[in-house]
Every structure is written in structure tokens, then in C-alpha cells.
Amino acid sequence: MKNRDRFLLMTDFMTGRIKLLVLSVLLTICTFLLFDMVLTLMKEQSFEYDTYIDGYKSGIDDVYKIDFQYMNMTSPPRILYEQTSYMDFLEDIRSIDGVNFVCGYDYSRVRFDELSRSEEYEYIMSTRRVDELELGIMSNDSLALIVDDDCMNYLMLKCSDDYLADFLSASDGYWPVLAGSSFSDILNIGDILHYGDKSCRIVGFLDPDATWPNNNGLGTYFYKTNSLNYQFVFRSSDMRSVRTTPPLNALYMKLDKSADSIQVERQVRNIGNEYNIILSMVSVDSILADSASDKMAAEKMYMKLLIFMFVLCILTSTASAVISLMVQRKKIGIWYASGILPSDVQTMIFAEQFIKIVLSAVLAYGIGMWYARECSMTYQLMHSTITLRWFLLLSLISYIVTVAVPCAYISRQHIIDLLQVKD
Amino acid sequence: MILLDNICKTYTSGGTETHALRGVSLSISNGDYIAVMGPSGCGKSTLLNILGCMDSSTSGTYVFDDVAVHELSYKQLHIFRKKHISFVFQNFALLNRYTVFENVELPLIAQGIHSTERKKKVTNTLEELGIAELRDKLPIHISGGQQQRTAIARALVSDHELILADEPTGALDSNTSKEIMDVFDIINKHGKTIMVVTHDLTVAKHAKRLLRMEDGLFLI
Known part of the structure; x- marks a missing residue:
């Protein structure tokens, strides 16, 4: 298949259920944004504790x-x-x-x-x-x-x-x-x-x-x-x-x-x-220990939340990708019967998910940056350096999973079953 | 030349085995025109699916122009089908968002043919089938007979040796059915090999050979 035709088919593949696609992107943006917000709070909290502890020490x-x-x-x-x-x-x-x-x-x-x-x-x-x-x-x-x-x-x-x-x-x-x-x-x-x-x-x-x-x-x-x-x-x-x-x-x-x-x-x-x-004497050491303990407890809590958000992001984007694919089973069956190969469809999934994840990640990160700048004094300083790595990781893993699962799904679909799906 | 030898197909569901084909053997020459008849569940669609590389046999050999199809992998079956076999389905299997022209063009896109040549081939095929004026219409805006002609045009346009038709007139009235079968006759006269699965004896009579199936076997 020629690249131009592949592009046209991919456009058709994506626009075949445009409402679902838009909804899917919006959902992914929302979950990415929630992830970014949790990350914001976590990093900010951590930064606060680090500041105190550094202050105590130095x-x-x-x-x-x-x-x-x-x-x-x-x-x-x-x-x-x-x-x-x-x-x-x-x-x-x-x-x-x-x-x-x-x-x-x-x-x-x-x-x-x-x-x-x-x-x-x-x-x-x-x-x-x-x-x-x-x-x-x-x-x-x-x-x-x-x-x-x-x-x-x-x-x-x-x-x-x-x-x-x-x-x-x-x-x-x-x-x-x-x-x-x-x-x-x-x-x-x-x-x-x-x-x-x-x-x-x-x-x-x-x-x-x-x-x-x-x-x-x-x-x-x-x-x-x-x-x-x-x-x-x-x-x-x-x-x-x-x-x-x-x-x-x-x-x-x-x-x-x-x-x-x-x-x-x-x-x-x-x-x-x-x-x-009531007044009592405390030592710097004990305060340092308390601060370190508080920091660890806070980080633990945020980390749990962050992992939850991470999983939610991946689940949301993957589920929406699979649903998007499911509603196009009939079309894919006809494509197969007409000579389009599963590898062509998989290429479309690769491209579509890439666009979707990049779009969602960029928008969510942009909104996160805006939020950081508007609402947070400390976070804006570290947003681009610390959260970017997390965001890239999330995007990468989301991309891999949202490509792998639909590809695995579609590869298991028999052409006869695909053709029998009702419109 | 197609040779099927002792083809068996068994489906297993919930521990129960269903023998759809029980050792079918068949030889199909180039330019042959075969109709397969039989009651529902006799295995005729399964046979068609195996011939069309949409399904694989449980056992037996399937040779298509010296290619041992039964030994091909899932991916290779897709590629083989793309190169050699076309289908016509009972429900037409047209994409409703595509125009008639685009539906017919699809196999040529899959083959990587240049757009200029595609346009020429599709136009010729549509003219041959008498639906050139419908080229920009969507399938939902044309009649059942016209939709089936579009499906046949799609099967013809890629110039494959074998055309498989599964109940091609099943969704059409008798007059339209006759028109469609006339089209198949013409196609066969042009040298294409056709196998039609049908319940309708009138349809089957168009074929050069009539095969009857029952319980996964041909009746002699």
C-alpha cells in the first residue's frame, strides 16, 4: 500500500468514529491532568520538606x-x-x-x-x-x-x-x-x-x-x-x-x-x-527526625495516589482505544476481505495512538504548567524539570499499552467474525 | 488449478466438537463455474471460507496453483488472499461511508496501485457492470441489486483468478437475482473461476457444475 493511501485510510480509520475519538482524547487529557496535579502536590510537598530539612542542616x-x-x-x-x-x-x-x-x-x-x-x-x-x-x-x-x-x-x-x-x-x-x-x-x-x-x-x-x-x-x-x-x-x-x-x-x-x-x-x-x-524543649535532631518522618509519610501517601493516577491514565486511554477499535470491527473485516492486511491496521493503530497520546500529553502538560504558574509559587520552578520526566514516562507507557492491547485484540479477531458484526 | 484433498474442519466449543467438513475433496480448474448447494449447516460456507483463506482446515491439503495453502500461516493467508481471491457476500459488505467508487477502489488501494491507474480500472469495471452513473453515490442511496453489482465490481476490479460468492442473491428479489447471476455468467465467460454457494436452485443452474453437500461431505 502506498503511503498516501495509507494516510487516507488512516484518516478514515480515525474519523470513522470521530465523536468517540474526541471523547477518548478528552478523557485521556483529564486523567493526564489529574496525574499532573497529583504530581504537582507531591513535588511541592516534597520541596517544602526538603527546604526545611536543608535549612535545619545548613x-x-x-x-x-x-x-x-x-x-x-x-x-x-x-x-x-x-x-x-x-x-x-x-x-x-x-x-x-x-x-x-x-x-x-x-x-x-x-x-x-x-x-x-x-x-x-x-x-x-x-x-x-x-x-x-x-x-x-x-x-x-x-x-x-x-x-x-x-x-x-x-x-x-x-x-x-x-x-x-x-x-x-x-x-x-x-x-x-x-x-x-x-x-x-x-x-x-x-x-x-x-x-x-x-x-x-x-x-x-x-x-x-x-x-x-x-x-x-x-x-x-x-x-x-x-x-x-x-x-x-x-x-x-x-x-x-x-x-x-x-x-x-x-x-x-x-x-x-x-x-x-x-x-x-x-x-x-x-x-x-x-x-x-505549655512549653517544652526540643532538639534540632528530633525536629530533623520528625521532618524526615513527616516527609516520608507524605511522599508515601502521594506516591500511592500517583500510582493510582498512573494506572488510571493507562486504563482510560487503553479502554478508549479498544472501544474505538471495537466499533470499527465491521469496517476492518471488509478491509481484510478487500486485501488490507492486519499489519496495515496495526500501523493505523500505532499512528492514531501516537497522535492521541501526544496530543493529550501536550495539552495536559500545558494546562498543568498554566496551573503551576497561576496557583503555585514553588511548583512553577520545578515543573519543567521534574514533572517532564514523569510525564514522558507516563506517555511512553501509555503509548506502549494503548498500542499493544488494541493490536493484540485485533490480531485475535477472525475475519469471518469481523464480517458478521452488525453495523 | 485448485485441489482440495480430504479437507476436514472441526469446531470445538465448550468441549463439544462439531465436524463442519468431513474429508472434502475437490478439484477446480481455471475458468470453472461451480455452484454448491445444501441445507444450512452442511458445511458449504465453511468450505468457501477455507477456499477463500478466511479460515484454515483442521486437516487435509489445499493446493492453489502449486501453493500449499494449508501450510500457510495466518499472515501468509492474508497476503495470499489479497493476491488471488475475491469475495462477494450475501449482505454486500460495502462500507456505507464510502461512495460506490471508493468501495470498488479499496482492493486496488490494498495492492498499492497508483491512483491514476486505479481510477481507470474502477471506471472501466463500473461501466462493465452498468453502474458508472452511481459512482459518487453512497451504498445506502442505491438499491440492493446495485449494491450487489458494486460488490461484484469490487471483486472484479483486482482481476483475481478466483471469485467466491456466498449466497450472492440471498438478499435480492428474483428479478434482481437473475440480473446478478447473468453478471456472474459474463464474468465466467471472461475466464474467471467462480464458486457460488446458494440455496437457490435457479441460481445454481447458472453454474457449469453443481455440487451438493450434506453433513460436511459432497453427495455423489
Whole structure:
């Protein structure tokens, strides 16, 4: 058979049941896409754990500072994650009194208190610096852990005097306040507020559409500040007021290895008693072990899901290929009777499945890339390098199976049986 | 020249054996015109299928122009059939999405014949069978007799030595049946070897030789 004729017959073979073919491609795309999404979550989760563990082991300075740059702005811009990701803030904190101190959730994030009117929301500063740290203080209490100036001194910790000075000078000794947009009708910039025992000055209002990034868990959330009716009140020394919020209710205060652990433990216990919270000492090793264990559990779970998706992809594409073939049995029988050989039909199956799998894989991967770019901060960086290999593997195996099964099926079909199939 | 010697065909289903052919022997010369008659289940279609390489015998020898067909593999049977044998079926076996022209053209495509030559051959064949004006019609838009003529044209176009027809008039009325059998007569006069399986004695009378089968054997 000539190539042109083979092509024409193949076109007829494919378009003979065009609706079924389209449905089959759509199904395959869907399953490939689900596979890609599971892969996304798995890789992202794995990446998170790896980041923590690497941070614990090697130590990284990487501060995501998202709030203070707005303090002196009269009209704060829309808050974007990118704008505020690389401010170096904790340098000062960890260089005081020879005691290196970093506090944060999971050793990588610091949550600073905000004074909210009714609900206790939080924003995040992320930091990773654990190389010199051995011990930590952990609270699993859902209540806030307030570390005031006395506590800081007690633990030989203190905050940036420079920042404190900057803020105080910028606001005449009052705490600078960024009020939520809903307060713009009743407050003006420069207004003095008395908030408990604190005196604050309004230095700006959040934009009505301002969003607040919260890198919480796997994804990055953006709170709408207007809908949450935020009021932010900050003072430099408030940075020492750190609290945990359920369900992320752990706080680590990491101490230099030179610190006297017995003394610190006693002090920690005193703080716990004073503020009626449960505090316990943990070691970096135990946290590393916990992280590794958590990582393994998460990966195991995702791997099961991934294998399931993998099998589902192959089953779906294979089943649709066989069904497509079954509805054309009569035609194939007539082809055989007219002299078309089984090998010609198999070539058509090869070509059709190739087109189908490549089309499905490219579209699903493209949608996956789009999803990664739009919805995931970390995944987009690794999508093309890590998932591509998986995707190629899935496509290759799908192709082999979706060719092998229909070819085996059609080779078992007797020409007499094929001719007897009713239209 | 075709020689069948002691051909047996046994089907096994659920442990039960059915002997469709019980040692059939037959010699067919070039240009022969044979009709096979017999009751349903006597084995005549099985014989036709074996002759047409659509099925293989359980035992016996089948020689077609010095080729031992019974020794051919499944793939080789396909290739042999493609080169030597054409079929006409009771239900026409036309592809409804193809035009009359495309249906007739199909065996030539399978043989890898160039499109210009294909067009010429198909046109000639359609004219010979008096259906040239139907070339662009779909099978569902023409009569049963015209469909069978299309099927015959498809069998003729590749110029094979042997044409096998399984109840070619089974789905046609008597007038149309006669027309179709007249076509077969003409084809035979052109030197083609034809074997027709039929229930209809009127049809069978067109053949030069009439063979009767019963219980998988020819009646003497």
C-alpha cells in the first residue's frame, strides 16, 4: 500500500468514529491532568520538606519581610508577595549579645503578632537560620505565646534597636498604625489612638483591594484585607510578641548552642508558667527526625495516589482505544476481505495512538504548567524539570499499552467474525 | 488449478466438537463455474471460507496453483488472499461511508496501485457492470441489486483468478437475482473461476457444475 493511501485510510480509520475519538482524547487529557496535579502536590510537598530539612542542616538566611515597608507610607500600595520577599531584617536580631536567636514556625517562619480588633489573624515572616542552633523551645499550645521585653531580656534576646528607633522617630514615639480600609471614613492619617495601654498614630490605610500573603502550608493564600477588616498596629518592640495560632500551633525559639540549656529550660518553664502555656524543649535532631518522618509519610501517601493516577491514565486511554477499535470491527473485516492486511491496521493503530497520546500529553502538560504558574509559587520552578520526566514516562507507557492491547485484540479477531458484526 | 484433498474442519466449543467438513475433496480448474448447494449447516460456507483463506482446515491439503495453502500461516493467508481471491457476500459488505467508487477502489488501494491507474480500472469495471452513473453515490442511496453489482465490481476490479460468492442473491428479489447471476455468467465467460454457494436452485443452474453437500461431505 502506498503511503498516501495509507494516510487516507488512516484518516478514515480515525474519523470513522470521530465523536468517540474526541471523547477518548478528552478523557485521556483529564486523567493526564489529574496525574499532573497529583504530581504537582507531591513535588511541592516534597520541596517544602526538603527546604526545611536543608535549612535545619545548613542554615539559610532568607527573610521574607512583608510588613514594615508600609509603615511609613501614607498610601500603601497593593501588597504583593514579590515586592516584599527579600528584605533583610533579622540580621539585627541574631547579632545581639552574642546570642543568635531566630524564632519561627517549623524553624522557617516567624509569625508576628498583629493587634486585630476581633479576630486574630496573622502575617508571616519567614526566616531560616538554624546552623548554630541546637535547642529550641516549642509550644503546642493554641494560645498566643507573648514574649515581651522582659522575656526577651530574660532569655538574653533582644530586638533591633535600629528598627525601633526608626519607627519611633517616624511616628513621634507613637506606634505607627496601618488601619484597614474600612476605617478610612472615620480616621485620618495622623490621628492618635489609644489602644489598651498603647498610644498609636495612624500612618496610612490599607488599600481596599490589598491582599495579604500567607504562605501557609502547601500554598500561598492571599487574604483580602478589606473583607477581613484588618487593622494593623505595629511597633518595633512588638516584633518580640510572637504567638502561635491554631492549627499551626507550634513556636520554636532557637537558641545558640553556647546557651546554657539547663538555665534556658528553667527560664522557659518560668515563661510558660507566667503565661499559662505549655512549653517544652526540643532538639534540632528530633525536629530533623520528625521532618524526615513527616516527609516520608507524605511522599508515601502521594506516591500511592500517583500510582493510582498512573494506572488510571493507562486504563482510560487503553479502554478508549479498544472501544474505538471495537466499533470499527465491521469496517476492518471488509478491509481484510478487500486485501488490507492486519499489519496495515496495526500501523493505523500505532499512528492514531501516537497522535492521541501526544496530543493529550501536550495539552495536559500545558494546562498543568498554566496551573503551576497561576496557583503555585514553588511548583512553577520545578515543573519543567521534574514533572517532564514523569510525564514522558507516563506517555511512553501509555503509548506502549494503548498500542499493544488494541493490536493484540485485533490480531485475535477472525475475519469471518469481523464480517458478521452488525453495523 | 485448485485441489482440495480430504479437507476436514472441526469446531470445538465448550468441549463439544462439531465436524463442519468431513474429508472434502475437490478439484477446480481455471475458468470453472461451480455452484454448491445444501441445507444450512452442511458445511458449504465453511468450505468457501477455507477456499477463500478466511479460515484454515483442521486437516487435509489445499493446493492453489502449486501453493500449499494449508501450510500457510495466518499472515501468509492474508497476503495470499489479497493476491488471488475475491469475495462477494450475501449482505454486500460495502462500507456505507464510502461512495460506490471508493468501495470498488479499496482492493486496488490494498495492492498499492497508483491512483491514476486505479481510477481507470474502477471506471472501466463500473461501466462493465452498468453502474458508472452511481459512482459518487453512497451504498445506502442505491438499491440492493446495485449494491450487489458494486460488490461484484469490487471483486472484479483486482482481476483475481478466483471469485467466491456466498449466497450472492440471498438478499435480492428474483428479478434482481437473475440480473446478478447473468453478471456472474459474463464474468465466467471472461475466464474467471467462480464458486457460488446458494440455496437457490435457479441460481445454481447458472453454474457449469453443481455440487451438493450434506453433513460436511459432497453427495455423489
